[in-house]
Amino acid sequence: MKILVVGSGGREHAVIRKLRENPEVTEIFALPGNGGIAADATCVNIGAKDIPAIAAFAKDNGIDYAVVTPDDPLVLGCVDALEAEGVRCFGPRANAAIIEGSKAFSKDLMKKYGIPTASYESFSDMDKALAYIETCPVPVVIKADGLALGKGVIIAATRDEARTAVIEMMQDKKFGKSGDTVVIEEFLEGPEVSVLSFTDGTTVVPMVSSMDHKRALDGDKGLNTGGMGTVAPNPCYTASVARECMDRIFLPTIRAMKAEGREFRGCLYFGLMITKDGPKVIEYNCRFGDPETQVVLPLLESDLLTVMQATTDGRLSETEVKFSDKNACCVILASKGYPVKYESGFELKLPETGDSEEIFVAGAKRDGDRLLSAGGRVLGVTAVADTLPGAIEKAYALTEKVGFENGFFRRDIGQRALAAGGKI
Numbered sequence: 001m002k003i004l005v006v007g008s009g010g011r012e013h014a015v016i017r018k019l020r021e022n023p024e025v026t027e028i029f030a031l032p033g034n035g036g037i038a039a040d041a042t043c044v045n046i047g048a049k050d051i052p053a054i055a056a057f058a059k060d061n062g063i064d065y066a067v068v069t070p071d072d073p074l075v076l077g078c079v080d081a082l083e084a085e086g087v088r089c090f091g092p093r094a095n096a097a098i099i100e101g102s103k104a105f106s107k108d109l110m111k112k113y114g115i116p117t118a119s120y121e122s123f124s125d126m127d128k129a130l131a132y133i134e135t136c137p138v139p140v141v142i143k144a145d146g147l148a149l150g151k152g153v154i155i156a157a158t159r160d161e162a163r164t165a166v167i168e169m170m171q172d173k174k175f176g177k178s179g180d181t182v183v184i185e186e187f188l189e190g191p192e193v194s195v196l197s198f199t200d201g202t203t204v205v206p207m208v209s210s211m212d213h214k215r216a217l218d219g220d221k222g223l224n225t226g227g228m229g230t231v232a233p234n235p236c237y238t239a240s241v242a243r244e245c246m247d248r249i250f251l252p253t254i255r256a257m258k259a260e261g262r263e264f265r266g267c268l269y270f271g272l273m274i275t276k277d278g279p280k281v282i283e284y285n286c287r288f289g290d291p292e293t294q295v296v297l298p299l300l301e302s303d304l305l306t307v308m309q310a311t312t313d314g315r316l317s318e319t320e321v322k323f324s325d326k327n328a329c330c331v332i333l334a335s336k337g338y339p340v341k342y343e344s345g346f347e348l349k350l351p352e353t354g355d356s357e358e359i360f361v362a363g364a365k366r367d368g369d370r371l372l373s374a375g376g377r378v379l380g381v382t383a384v385a386d387t388l389p390g391a392i393e394k395a396y397a398l399t400e401k402v403g404f405e406n407g408f409f410r411r412d413i414g415q416r417a418l419a420a421g422g423k424i
């Protein structure tokens with residue numbers, strides 16, 4: 001089987017490594033991939049947002065199955081375009097990807113179907129948004145409606161900060177058209193859990209839970225990033241929380257999307273906060289998380305391609321999706337200065353990895369035999385072990401063996417999970 005994977009990050013590298021385990025897979029093309037992914041797939045220089053070129057490539061190269069993982073192409077209708085060429089796909093169509101593409105849409109969906117989330121108002125008129133700020137409780141959370149590379153969320157501690165955020169989004173267009181509408185929502189507190197799920201539109205199968213570390217620096221300090229590391233499972237996601245999530249969030253969401261004529265097939269990501277009033281949805285993503293995927297897929301014991309195809313064909317209820325009961329930790333090595341300003345082009349020296357160790361490449365390019373950094377997040381150093389402390393120790397030991405002079409990483413990935421009672 002010839003497979004096409006759209007995207008170029010560490011998440012795509014993890015997906016490709018897992019897909020390769022299926023003996024029927026003869027070739028994987030990554031569009032565009034990166035210098036590290038090139039060791040595991042044929043990289044083709046077509047950008048992830050160039051939908052017509054992706055569809056034409058799939059048609060011309062007899063692609064049997066396409067996996068679309070990043071948010072932009074999904075929201076832009078990459079799956080629709082591939083399907084129009086007769087290519088079967090993993091990932092939602094544009095009319096379902098809107099669950100991530102528009103926060104106003106997802107908040108309205110949750111309100112209509114009684115799915116627990118922070119209370120909110122959305123505004124397309126800046127004066128009305130500013131008037132609302134004068135009366136709402138603070139802290140308050142201001143979100144740009146559209147995609148904003150994970151940066152369109154401002155937690156405002158004061159009304160002044162809230163006003164500034166609204167003006168930057170709606171008047172100064174800090175996030176372009178994504179800020180034409182803003183959602184202003186209640187500030188929630190509690191531990192965060194990421195749950196990725198497979199769904200075929202009717203059945204939803206949660207994957208092992210995980211915990212992201214979004215801030216750049218130790219102790220959850222510094223700016224928000226795409227994610228500096230992850231562990232799985234997340235100890236805050238207890239069996240009773242999982243049951244409540246299934247009954248009150250996962251199934252209701254899948255049913256709501258179907259009822260709206262927006263059946264969701266692919267990976268639906270639930271960003272949850274476990275509040276004192278129970279679990280609530282912070283955000284939906286229409287795709288695998290990054291770097292959650294780098295800890296979740298190494299724990300998947302079932303064949304990924306089989307499970308993906310079951311979501312496409314509506315056969316998930318009859319397909320086994322099994323995860324090991326081990327623990328995984330991924331430490332992101334980023335370029336110094338990320339997420340603001342950083343330099344690329346530094347040589348990366350990757351050590352040999354042992355069983356249950358993997359290095360996923362997020363941002364790198366090839367220069368002859370050399371691998372050079374190219375991007376903010378560069379590597380995802382991942383290890384699996386029986387216990388959480390074991391996985392953390394192994395991931396950090398592997399990190400020390402990587403040669404990347406311009407790199408930095410957080411030293412405390414997994415510590416919050418340990419404090420919350422990680423399995424020892």
Ligand code: AMP
Pocket residue numbers: 118141150151153155185186187188189192214271282283
């Ligand atoms: P999002 O891009 O929607 O995931 O938001 C980024 C981060 O902002 C989340 O991971 C949370 O840590 C935080 N956040 C978002 N919404 C809220 C909220 N209503 N209350 C508290 N924190 C929030």
Ligand code: GLY
Pocket residue numbers: 150212226227285288289290291292
């Ligand atoms: N790690 C969070 C995300 O992928 O959006």
